[in-house]
Amino acid sequence: MYKKFLAVLGICALIAGSFLAMSGGSTSTSADAGNKFDSPNNGKVKNVIVLIGDGMGPAYTTAYRYMNDDPSTPKMERTVFDNHFVGMASTNPEDAEENVTDSAAAATSMAAGIKTYNGAISVDNNREPVGTVLEAAKKRGMATGLVATSQVNHATPAAFGAHDVSRHNYNDIADDYFDDMINGNHKVDVILGGGTSYFDREDRNLIEEFKNDGYNYVTSTEELMENDSKQMLGLFAPVGMPKAIDRPESDPSLEQMTKAAIKQLNKDKNGFFLMVEGSQIDWAGHANDAVGAMSEMEDFANAFEAAIEFAKEDKHTQVVLTADHSTGGFSIGRDGDYNFYPGPIEAAERTPEFMAQEIIDGAAVENVLNEYVSFEFTNEEMNSIKEAAETDNFDKLYSTISEVFNKRAGVGFTTSGHTGIDVPVYAYGPKSEVFSGLIDNTDIAVEVFNFLK
Numbered sequence: 001m002y003k004k005f006l007a008v009l010g011i012c013a014l015i016a017g018s019f020l021a022m023s024g025g026s027t028s029t030s031a032d033a034g035n036k037f038d039s040p041n042n043g044k045v046k047n048v049i050v051l052i053g054d055g056m057g058p059a060y061t062t063a064y065r066y067m068n069d070d071p072s073t074p075k076m077e078r079t080v081f082d083n084h085f086v087g088m089a090s091t092n093p094e095d096a097e098e099n100v101t102d103s104a105a106a107a108t109s110m111a112a113g114i115k116t117y118n119g120a121i122s123v124d125n126n127r128e129p130v131g132t133v134l135e136a137a138k139k140r141g142m143a144t145g146l147v148a149t150s151q152v153n154h155a156t157p158a159a160f161g162a163h164d165v166s167r168h169n170y171n172d173i174a175d176d177y178f179d180d181m182i183n184g185n186h187k188v189d190v191i192l193g194g195g196t197s198y199f200d201r202e203d204r205n206l207i208e209e210f211k212n213d214g215y216n217y218v219t220s221t222e223e224l225m226e227n228d229s230k231q232m233l234g235l236f237a238p239v240g241m242p243k244a245i246d247r248p249e250s251d252p253s254l255e256q257m258t259k260a261a262i263k264q265l266n267k268d269k270n271g272f273f274l275m276v277e278g279s280q281i282d283w284a285g286h287a288n289d290a291v292g293a294m295s296e297m298e299d300f301a302n303a304f305e306a307a308i309e310f311a312k313e314d315k316h317t318q319v320v321l322t323a324d325h326s327t328g329g330f331s332i333g334r335d336g337d338y339n340f341y342p343g344p345i346e347a348a349e350r351t352p353e354f355m356a357q358e359i360i361d362g363a364a365v366e367n368v369l370n371e372y373v374s375f376e377f378t379n380e381e382m383n384s385i386k387e388a389a390e391t392d393n394f395d396k397l398y399s400t401i402s403e404v405f406n407k408r409a410g411v412g413f414t415t416s417g418h419t420g421i422d423v424p425v426y427a428y429g430p431k432s433e434v435f436s437g438l439i440d441n442t443d444i445a446v447e448v449f450n451f452l453k
């Protein structure tokens with residue numbers, strides 16, 4: 001399933017190369033020739049698209065490169081990430097007890113430009129709200145959007161569109177999206193992701209409230225595609241959306257949501273701010289699930305390509321992509337073996353999470369594995385999964401199935417939590433150079449605020 005993207009990536013490399021040739025920014029005409037600031041226009045930034053791969057440390061982007069390698073050529077092909085790499089970012093929070101960040105503190109840094117404690121949703125260490133880049137854009141009369149594959153009131157999008165002392169106050173965060181007005185307008189014009197259970201509640205129905213205020217409410221890919229309203233609420237799951245390879249066609253991909261958001265936001269003559277999160281790279285990392293992680297990397301890469309394609313046409317859009325932290329201590333190579341094998345990961349047509357759920361719901365272990373996995377399980381692997389299935393413990397079964405893939409692929413994990421390593425930064429647009437070198441995650445917000453002045 002990963003091979004089909006090679007052709008697309010090749011075309012993108014050619015396009016990027018021809019832009020370079022036209023701009024005269026480099027003597028090289030190949031996107032393979034290293035990092036550059038491949039801006040087609042050195043003018044003003046009108047639109048800003050920030051993409052955040054939750055948990056996407058460097059091992060994830062490297063593994064994604066291996067997954068897309070064409071083994072018949074000696075060089076490893078560059079990915080959409082590689083072609084736009086500009087630097088690295090430090091991520092540490094300002095927390096009394098922890099110096100490895102959580103998603104909320106990191107997102108606050110990228111949204112509001114400050115360091116804060118783990119769990120904070122755009123409030124500082126005194127629990128005081130701090131203005132975000134999305135709010136600054138709305139104050140300037142720009143259109144704004146939040147897109148995620150988690151519930152859309154999860155930590156990362158929340159830090160752009162809400163303020164709360166705790167990321168766990170999901171209902172309050174959803175309320176903020178509706179209640180916080182800027183110049184008499186709702187703060188966020190396009191809201192797409194999971195989370196119906198937080199918007200349609202016993203105490204309050206935010207879906208009806210948004211509809212009453214003119215938002216178009218969509219719940220399927222088809223409705224999303226047909227949307228013609230500049231203000232839109234799209235909720236596609238009670239909490240998080242299914243992972244990309246588990247997703248039915250009735251649920252939109254991150255790329256489809258990104259394109260649908262851009263289409264509406266771009267109608268605003270004042271420009272727009274959009275945040276897109278590849279939310280569940282992190283969730284797969286927490287579960288130590290390499291199959292799920294690569295499923296989400298591909299979904300996120302396609303959304304990045306969509307953003308770049310728009311920016312190339314538009315010429316006044318700054319795209320910046322990074323991660324909030326790395327998750328799981330994901331490593332390429334394990335147990336002394338100098339190999340990463342993409343094959344076993346490609347062999348999975350569903351995530352171990354999906355397979356574990358079918359087994360817990362009563363399907364026979366062999367039937368599920370044979371239906372969704374194209375390699376033959378060894379007796380030892382099969383027995384370990386059957387033993388886990390007998391416990392009726394979903395988490396144990398999910399991790400046992402994941403570990404079969406991890407061992408075969410040659411990848412390891414060191415933790416069920418986050419790690420403190422620097423994260424890669426990618427950019428495309430008129431001001432990409434401001435994100436280059438070693439920056440801090442707060443610099444993302446600082447620079448975006450500069451664009452919005």
Ligand SMILES: [Zn+2]
Pocket residue numbers: 054055102103104282324325
């Ligand atoms: Zn995170």
